[in-house]
Amino acid sequence: MNPVRMIIAGAATTALLALIAYGSAAPLPYHTAHDARLRLSWSARPERIEVCRTLSDEELAKLAEHMRQRVACEGVFASYTLRIDVDDQTIDESVIRGAGLRNDRPLYLLRDYPVPPGQHRFRVSLTRREKTDNDAAAFAKAVVPDVDTGLYAGRAQREAIEHSRRAQNAIPPQLMLDTVFSLTAQRVALVTFNAEHRTLELHAESPRR
Amino acid sequence: MQFLKRLFRRLLVVVEAALTRLFGWEWNPIHQAGTVSVLMLVVLLATGLYLVLMYRVGAPAASVARIAADPWLGGWIRTLHRYATDVFVIAAILHAIRIFSQDRSWGPRTIAWISGLFVFGAGMVLAWTGFVMAWDTFGERLAREGGRLLDVLPIFSEPISRIFAGDGAVPNAFFFVNLFIHIALPLGLGVGLWLHVSRVARPALLPPKPLMWGMVGALTIASVVLPAPLGPAANPLHLVTSTPTDVIVAWWLPLSEALSPTMAWGLGILAVVVALFVPRLTRQPRVAGWAPSTVDTRLCTGCNQCPQDCPWEAITMVKRDDDRPTLVAHVDPSLCVSCGICAGSCAPMGVGPPGRSGRDQLSTLRENTFPLLDNAQATPTIAVACAQAPASHLAALRDRGAHVHLVHCVGNLHSSVIELFIRHGAPGVIVFGCPPRDCVGREGPKWLHERLCNAREAELQPRVDKHRVSTGTMAPGDLAGTIRAYEAFRRELDALAPTQREHNIDLDVLCDPVPMEETTA
Numbered sequence: 001m002n003p004v005r006m007i008i009a010g011a012a013t014t015a016l017l018a019l020i021a022y023g024s025a026a027p028l029p030y031h032t033a034h035d036a037r038l039r040l041s042w043s044a045r046p047e048r049i050e051v052c053r054t055l056s057d058e059e060l061a062k063l064a065e066h067m068r069q070r071v072a073c074e075g076v077f078a079s080y081t082l083r084i085d086v087d088d089q090t091i092d093e094s095v096i097r098g099a100g101l102r103n104d105r106p107l108y109l110l111r112d113y114p115v116p117p118g119q120h121r122f123r124v125s126l127t128r129r130e131k132t133d134n135d136a137a138a139f140a141k142a143v144v145p146d147v148d149t150g151l152y153a154g155r156a157q158r159e160a161i162e163h164s165r166r167a168q169n170a171i172p173p174q175l176m177l178d179t180v181f182s183l184t185a186q187r188v189a190l191v192t193f194n195a196e197h198r199t200l201e202l203h204a205e206s207p208r209r
Numbered sequence: 210m211q212f213l214k215r216l217f218r219r220l221l222v223v224v225e226a227a228l229t230r231l232f233g234w235e236w237n238p239i240h241q242a243g244t245v246s247v248l249m250l251v252v253l254l255a256t257g258l259y260l261v262l263m264y265r266v267g268a269p270a271a272s273v274a275r276i277a278a279d280p281w282l283g284g285w286i287r288t289l290h291r292y293a294t295d296v297f298v299i300a301a302i303l304h305a306i307r308i309f310s311q312d313r314s315w316g317p318r319t320i321a322w323i324s325g326l327f328v329f330g331a332g333m334v335l336a337w338t339g340f341v342m343a344w345d346t347f348g349e350r351l352a353r354e355g356g357r358l359l360d361v362l363p364i365f366s367e368p369i370s371r372i373f374a375g376d377g378a379v380p381n382a383f384f385f386v387n388l389f390i391h392i393a394l395p396l397g398l399g400v401g402l403w404l405h406v407s408r409v410a411r412p413a414l415l416p417p418k419p420l421m422w423g424m425v426g427a428l429t430i431a432s433v434v435l436p437a438p439l440g441p442a443a444n445p446l447h448l449v450t451s452t453p454t455d456v457i458v459a460w461w462l463p464l465s466e467a468l469s470p471t472m473a474w475g476l477g478i479l480a481v482v483v484a485l486f487v488p489r490l491t492r493q494p495r496v497a498g499w500a501p502s503t504v505d506t507r508l509c510t511g512c513n514q515c516p517q518d519c520p521w522e523a524i525t526m527v528k529r530d531d532d533r534p535t536l537v538a539h540v541d542p543s544l545c546v547s548c549g550i551c552a553g554s555c556a557p558m559g560v561g562p563p564g565r566s567g568r569d570q571l572s573t574l575r576e577n578t579f580p581l582l583d584n585a586q587a588t589p590t591i592a593v594a595c596a597q598a599p600a601s602h603l604a605a606l607r608d609r610g611a612h613v614h615l616v617h618c619v620g621n622l623h624s625s626v627i628e629l630f631i632r633h634g635a636p637g638v639i640v641f642g643c644p645p646r647d648c649v650g651r652e653g654p655k656w657l658h659e660r661l662c663n664a665r666e667a668e669l670q671p672r673v674d675k676h677r678v679s680t681g682t683m684a685p686g687d688l689a690g691t692i693r694a695y696e697a698f699r700r701e702l703d704a705l706a707p708t709q710r711e712h713n714i715d716l717d718v719l720c721d722p723v724p725m726e727e728t729t730a
Contacts, residue, residue, distance in 0.1 A: 005233075012231045013427055017292075020457065021435040024295050028454035028463065030350060035448045041374035043367060099366070110371050188446040192376040203376070205446065 036117040036183045038086065039110075040124065042193035046098040046107045047170040049130050050075030071159060077103045078128045080171065085123040086115055095129065107171065117185040121178070124191050124200055128173040175200050210490045217310035222599070225647075226686030234644040234684035238424070241416040241646055242304035245424065247402065248415055249297035250332075252425060254395065256290040259283075261392065266384045269344040270442035277439045288432035294336050295457040296428065301329045309487060311649050316495070317408060317521060317544045319488040324404035326484050331398045336458045338391040342384070347452040347459075349373065349443030354465055361470040375445035408544065409651065410522045417646075498617070500563045501545035502552070504538045508559030511535025514666040518554035520651040521546050548650035549621035553660065556667045558623060567623035567667075570616070574629055578614060585612075588634040588710070590699060593627075594641045595619050597649065599685045602641075605692055609699075611639075619643075620653025624660050624669040631677050634710030637702040639695060641683035654682070676705055 050073040060068045077098045084092040091113055099105035171193065177200035183189050190203045221239075228237045238245055263283060265272040276283035305325060308314050314322045337355065341348045356370035372379055406412035415421055440453045454462065465473045483490075493499045506529070515538050516524040523544035526536035538560055540551075552561030558568045582588050592611040594603060595618050603613050614630075616622050619642040627638045640661070642654035658680055659665035669678060679701075681694035 009231050009236075017427060017431040018435065020292055020295050020299075021431060021437070023457040024291050024455045025438050025453040026456045027451040028456060029451050030346075031448035031450055033450050037448065039374060039446075041371055041376045043371060105366065108368050108371060110368060110374050186448040186450070188375060188448065190375050190446060203446075 031186065034117060034185050036115050036185055037188045038084070038113045038115045038122060038183075038191065039188050040082075040084070040113075040191045041110045042191075043106050043108045044193050044195060045166070045170045046080070046103065047078040047128060047173065048073075048075055048166065049078055049132055069155070069159060071163070073163075076130070078130050078171075078173075079103070080107070081125075081127045081129055082109075083123075083125045083127070084113065086113075086120050088121065088123075096126075112188075115183060115189075117183055117187075119180060119182040121180045122189070122191075122202065124175075124177040126171065126175040126200070128171075169195060172198050177202060210487075214310050214312070214491070217306050221307060221310055222685055225684075226599075229644075229684050229686030234647075234682060234687055234690075235417075236420055236423070237644065237647075237684070238300075238416075238420065239303060239307070240644055241420060242300045242307060244413055244416045244646075245300040246297050246304060248421055248424065249293045249300065250395075250398070250402075251415075252293040252428070253290060253297065256286045256293065257395075259286050260290055261388070264342065264388070266381055266388055269342060269384050273343040273345070274439060274442070277436070284436050285429065285432040288435070288437040289429055290339075291437045291455065292428050292432055294332075294339065295455065296424075297332055298336070298458050301325075301332065305329070309491070312491065312493065313546075313649065315488040315492040316499075317523070317546050320408055321405050322488050323485065324401045324407075326481075328398055328401040328405060330481075331394050331401060333458070335391060335394050335398070336455075338387050338394075340455065340459070341387050342391060343439060344379075344384070344443050345440035345453075346443055346449045347440050347454050349445065350452050350454070351459065351462070354462060358465070358470050358473060361474065373445050408521060410520050411652070413646070495542070495547075497564075498562075499547050501542035501547055502540045502549070502560055502562045504540055505559040505566075506531075506537050508557045509535075509537045509555075510557055510559075511537055512556070512666060514556070515551040515554045515560050518550055518652070518656055520548065520550055524551060524560070546650075548653075549617050550650050550652060550656060552621045553623050553656060554667050555623075558625070561621070562617075565617055565621055567625060570621070570623050570626050571629060574626060578612075579633060582612060582633070582635070588636065588708075590695075590702060591630045591635045591638040592641060592695060593619065593622060593638060594683055595643050595648075595653070597643060598641065598683050599688075602683050602685075602688055602691045605688060606695055609692070609695060611695065618648065618650040618653040619657045620648065620650045620655075622657060624667055627661070627678055628670055628673045629714060631673055631708060632711040632714050634708055635677075636705070636708055637677040637679070637698060639679045639681055639698045641681045641691065641694075644682055644684045647684070654680075674705075676701065677708070 052071050052073040054070055055072055060070070079095055079097045082092065082094050082096050083090060092111070096107060096109060097103040098107045175193070175198075177191060179202055181189055181202060181204075187204065192201055192203065193199075194201050225237065225239050228239050232238070234240070259282070260276065263272065263276050273287070276287050278284065308318075308322065308325075337351055341352045341355070353370065353373050356368070356373060359365065360368040360370050372383055406414070416424070438453050441449070456462075464476075468476065495501060502523070511526065511529075511533075513526055513536070516522075516526055521544055523541050523546070524538050525541070527539045529535065529537045538551075540560070547562045549562050549565045552558075552566050552570070555561065555567060558566055558571075560566065561569070563569075589610055589612040591614055592603075592606045593614045593616060594606075596615050597618075598615070603615075606613055612635075619640050622640060627640070630638050640657060642648065642657055645654045648654055656665065660667055661669045661678055661680060662675075669675070679694075679698045681691065681698075683691050
């Protein structure tokens with residue numbers, strides 16, 4: 001290879017490598033400088049709406065021993081109406097349900113809404129669609145005589161506690177977040193469900209890693 | 210499909226010619242696209258070992274930032290890892306396009322095509338997981354898109370995208386699974402690579418050493434001089450205006466983001482299905498130029514040369530069904546790609562694709578070529594070239610007085626053809642092959658050289674004056690090289706005494722341990 005050709009080949013190699021270097025970290029547009037978003041993200045169990053009754057001793061006796069639950073419940077999992085208002089304008093109103101074919105899985109929510117940067121009034125409400133006679137009933141501790149003995153002693157009480165615990169962890173019939181928030185450009189305002197306080201909360205910062 | 214094939218062939222000729230002009234055919238990287246891909250996998254493995262030792266699942270962004278900030282090792286090793294990924298993708302795509310446009314993607318090569326797709330797909334997934342490991346804005350973007358695509362599949366109990374919503378730290382389990390895939394997948398990739406070359410004899414896995422070290426050296430220097438930038442650490446609640454994206458690997462990302470997940474899956478699956486069906490869509494009828502080789506068992510002496518020369522391991526030696534004490538060659542048609550290398554390897558001319566065995570070559574010469582030569586005032590110098598040879602080179606040779614004799618591949622050429630030309634009065638024969646790593650028959654130029662110059666079986670007979678025979682390389686983009694080789698050969702011939710034409714030439718005299726017939730089966 002003569003020197004001129006070597007120089008040309010060297011220059012071409014350098015150009016190819018520079019092209020690869022550029023292509024490996026090219027600035028690809030993603031969001032615009034004026035983008036801002038409201039994001040809803042949570043995972044929580046929907047309420048179980050049940051009709052429960054206490055089985056009689058005769059009914060229990062007909063069941064196999066390990067099937068003898070004092071309280072038998074039948075019901076469905078609740079669905080909810082999600083409504084989002086920004087500055088008194090409704091940007092979304094939809095029905096959300098628990099995941100799974102029978103909607104018995106937790107209710108996963110992840111939605112992004114573009115919102116112009118600036119100060120806004122955000123109203124996010126989640127309202128159970130199914131009506132019950134007494135919402136407090138689900139949280140009342142069941143008082144049932146503990147007739148079980150032996151291996152199953154105390155089971156009725158445990159069932160009642162578990163029933164109550166599930167009800168406590170479920171999304172309450174009505175959730176509402178009504179707040180005024182100043183959303184800056186290129187930021188996301190995140191609304192989550194705080195299972196401990198059973199409220200919707202708005203965050204502007206996320207744990208980094 | 211035919212249109213695409215022709216289009217790619219034309220484009221490739223232009224690119225190949227340009228690269229040959231720049232680097233010469235010996236260093237033309239496009240001829241080595243497959244081996245360059247493997248070389249890049251080796252580089253990725255070597256650099257990846259270091260990176261994985263320095264990586265921390267508990268602090269992905271911070272650990273990669275620390276690696277990138279290390280000026281002695283981490284910085285350039287990480288960049289080299291990324292550049293090697295880019296070159297792998299480019300080389301693998303070029304390799305696939307070449308194979309497709311050269312009609313090498315069907316029949317016995319189907320397994321190579323399918324496994325090649327698998328290796329490429331696995332490489333893309335590896336690249337994806339690798340970028341996510343860094344957990345910068347680009348990694349987060351890829352992860353988010355991956356989550357969006359996966360969430361439409363009914364396979365996860367909880368939508369993956371929620372991991373990146375920002376309502377909690379991304380769990381370590383996610384980075385652990387990502388790292389696991391990134392480390393485990395190369396094992397599958399190794400299996401894919403083994404399958405890819407399982408049907409070929411003597412697979413060339415790496416480029417020639419000068420090119421190999423040249424590429425590794427150039428990429429290393431580039432990694433030191435042009436370190437790949439690392440984006441800011443991912444923050445799911447921050448909407449960045451752009452990400453430092455590896456568009457060579459993630460070229461599909463803008464398209465995928467613009468489509469709904471269902472559409473993106475649909476397009477992706479369609480592309481994969483079409484790619485998987487390429488062997489079916491490009492399949493040729495196994496007749497004429499694509500007919501598998503056959504063996505004339507009456508001529509086969511059991512010398513075991515054709516199985517050794519076959520680049521596809523399509524020939525085995527089996528027991529004869531007559532009383533002769535030797536083995537006989539057997540061609541497996543399902544493995545034979547009809548390259549015709551065996552025709553050039555068989556001294557008694559008992560094997561080869563129909564119409565291309567040594568005997569067929571001689572009879573073509575006698576019936577078609579010699580009458581043309583006999584009409585000329587003086588027998589011209591013969592330039593034998595491959596049928597794939599560029600037309601401009603052939604025209605240049607004709608302009609310089611050569612008679613151009615085309616063969617399917619120079620690896621097909623039986624040395625007796627050269628002998629016959631010279632004994633018929635040709636002053637000399639120069640055989641132009643394709644660049645060694647650009648031969649559609651894989652090993653044509655290599656075996657030609659061995660047969661003509663190193664006495665490999667079916668060798669050019671000692672009675673032929675070797676000064677009258679030469680070999681050269683005819684590479685698109687190197688017309689000057691072709692002309693130079695031809696003219697140098699002509700000058701050598703001019704110094705020799707004129708040849709005497711022989712009559713009643715009997716070439717078969719050395720090949721008569723078994724009764725022969727003039728026709729092959």
